[in-house]
Amino acid sequence: xxxxxxxxxxxxxxxxxxxxxxxxxxxxxxxxxxxxxxxxxxxxxxxxxxxxxxxxxxxxxxxxxxxxxxxxxxxxxxxxxxxxxxxxxxxxxxxxxxxxxxxxxxxxxxxxxxxxxxxxxxxxxxxxxxxxxxxxxxxxxxxxxxxxxxxxxxxxxxxxxxxxxxxxxxxxxxxxxxxxxxxxxxxxxxxxxxxxxxxxxxxxxxxxxxxxxxxxxxxxxxxxxxxxxxxxxxxxxxxxxxxxxxxxxxxxxxxxxxxxxxxxxxxxxxxxxxxxxxxxxxxxxxxxxxxxxxxxxxxxxxxxxxxxxxxxxxxxxxxxxxxxxxxxxxxxxxxxxxxxxxxxxxxxxxxxxxxxxxxxxxxxxxxxxxx
Numbered sequence: 001x002x003x004x005x006x007x008x009x010x011x012x013x014x015x016x017x018x019x020x021x022x023x024x025x026x027x028x029x030x031x032x033x034x035x036x037x038x039x040x041x042x043x044x045x046x047x048x049x050x051x052x053x054x055x056x057x058x059x060x061x062x063x064x065x066x067x068x069x070x071x072x073x074x075x076x077x078x079x080x081x082x083x084x085x086x087x088x089x090x091x092x093x094x095x096x097x098x099x100x101x102x103x104x105x106x107x108x109x110x111x112x113x114x115x116x117x118x119x120x121x122x123x124x125x126x127x128x129x130x131x132x133x134x135x136x137x138x139x140x141x142x143x144x145x146x147x148x149x150x151x152x153x154x155x156x157x158x159x160x161x162x163x164x165x166x167x168x169x170x171x172x173x174x175x176x177x178x179x180x181x182x183x184x185x186x187x188x189x190x191x192x193x194x195x196x197x198x199x200x201x202x203x204x205x206x207x208x209x210x211x212x213x214x215x216x217x218x219x220x221x222x223x224x225x226x227x228x229x230x231x232x233x234x235x236x237x238x239x240x241x242x243x244x245x246x247x248x249x250x251x252x253x254x255x256x257x258x259x260x261x262x263x264x265x266x267x268x269x270x271x272x273x274x275x276x277x278x279x280x281x282x283x284x285x286x287x288x289x290x291x292x293x294x295x296x297x298x299x300x301x302x303x304x305x306x307x308x309x310x311x312x313x314x315x316x317x318x319x320x321x322x323x324x325x326x327x328x329x330x331x332x333x334x335x336x337x338x339x340x341x342x343x344x345x346x347x348x349x350x351x352x353x354x355x356x357x358x359x360x361x362x363x364x365x366x367x368x369x370x371x
Contacts, residue, residue, distance in 0.1 A: 006347060007201050010340055014208055017336060021215075034072060035199045036079040037192075038101035040094055040122070042115055043085025045107045046134040049158045051082050053185050054192075068097045076196050086118045095121070102203055103128040103195060105188075110135060110155075123148060126213075127206050128195070128357060132188060134158055148360040151353040154187040198354070205344065209361050212337035216363075227319050228266065231259040235315040240308030252311060256283050256318055263322055282321040285314075338363065 039047045055073055068083045081097045084090040098104060098121075106122060106129050108114045122129050131144070131153040143153040160183055167175045195202065235255040242248045260283070341361055348355040 004200075007204055010208075010344060011200075011204050013340060014204065014211070014337070017340075018211065033100070034077050034079045035196065035203070036081060036101045037103055037105060038081040038083060038097045039105045039107060040083050040098070040118065041086065041107035042113065042118070043087070045085075045109050046158050047085070047107050048082055050105070050107055050132065050134070050156070050185075051080060053158060053183070054189070055080065068093050076193075078196070086115050088117075091117075091121075094118075098122075098125055098127075101127065102199065102206055103130065105130050105132050106150075107132045107134055109133070122150075125149070126209050126361060128202060130154065130188075130191060130195075132156060146353040146356045149357055151357050152191055154191055156185045156188050157183050158185070159183055201354070205341070205358060205361070208337040208341050208344075212341065212361075215337065225266070227316060228259075228263070231255065231262065231319070232312045232315045235259075236308040236312035239311035240305065252314075253283070255311075256315065259315060259318060260322055263319055282318055 039051055041047050051071070055071060068081055071080045071082075072078070073080065079100075081101060083094045083097045086094065104122060104125070104127065106114070106118075108131065110133050112133070126149050128151045129149050131150055133143075133153065133155040135155050135157045143155065144150070146152060169175070235252065238251045238255060239248055242251055341358060345355065345358045345362060348358060
């Protein structure tokens with residue numbers, strides 16, 4: 001895990017980005033709430049029992065849990081959220097709990113009969129998930145390695161369990177006895193203690209993930225708006241009526257600059273450091289070619305018509321190019337969430353659960369914004 005100064009740098013840059021685009025995206029989480037752990041699973045798998053084993057004493061009577069319930073423990077400072085068993089009617093309550101959580105304990109039994117809808121929800125959630133197998137028998141099956149945002153799989157025994165024991169004697173006699181396997185949450189408690197030492201880093205990545213998703217959705221939504229035809233028609237008309245040469249070039253530059261400003265305001269997308277160089281290149285290509293067409297000269301109407309058609313075409317193309325770079329620049333600039341997530345990924349040691357998790361959050365190169 002990287003040192004504290006690295007994470008402080010990431011958090012400072014994240015906050016700067018959030019403040020810069022707050023007027024477009026709205027205010028997100030301020031990060032002042034306590035580190036939050038949500039417990040989810042199907043009905044009867046042992047979610048509330050697990051919480052009672054982790055917190056002593058739990059200030060709730062058995063069988064009287066008002067779901068979802070939140071319990072704060074000052075040492076360690078954690079907010080625990082116990083959710084109802086997964087059924088379709090309870091999905092909004094579970095989603096609300098996950099919206100507050102930094103990590104999730106997903107409780108299942110052996111064999112695993114977890115609802116597939118819940119598994120999909122947790123995968124799409126993106127934040128760290130610990131799969132907790134509630135053993136109701138002997139030794140567990142082989143535990144799955146970290147994959148995506150499922151950062152670990154641990155096996156626990158919430159209740160003492162009496163298990164048959166077969167004894168064979170040298171004379172061939174076989175006797176059966178029973179052995180009591182004690183309740184054991186040691187692997188989970190060890191993992192939670194380790195996660196709490198990284199809670200600052202986990203929260204920073206969670207907040208970057210939320211910002212990245214929000215910005216991709218925002219850019220995608222704004223990108224669905226149709227091209228504005230007014231700038232296309234205005235530029236086409238002005239270049240048709242202009243005498244050509246430097247005068248046409250000046251008109252082209254002026255109309256293209258006004259188009260970019262209006263486009264930024266119309267789409268509620270800012271000009272960013274990441275996209276400004278590309279926008280200038282697109283502007284140069286759109287405007288300079290209008291001057292290269294030359295004066296109207298003796299061909300009169302044909303050249304004027306050519307100027308107008310070319311002006312309309314370049315105005316349309318400029319809007320398409322500008323829309324793309326305004327969208328991508330919001331997220332991919334130097335302090336954008338996707339860029340910061342990539343820097344975190346490069347800083348982490350390969351093979352660790354943190355490295356595997358952050359890798360699952362990165363969009364593929366040149367990926368389009370997701371709806």
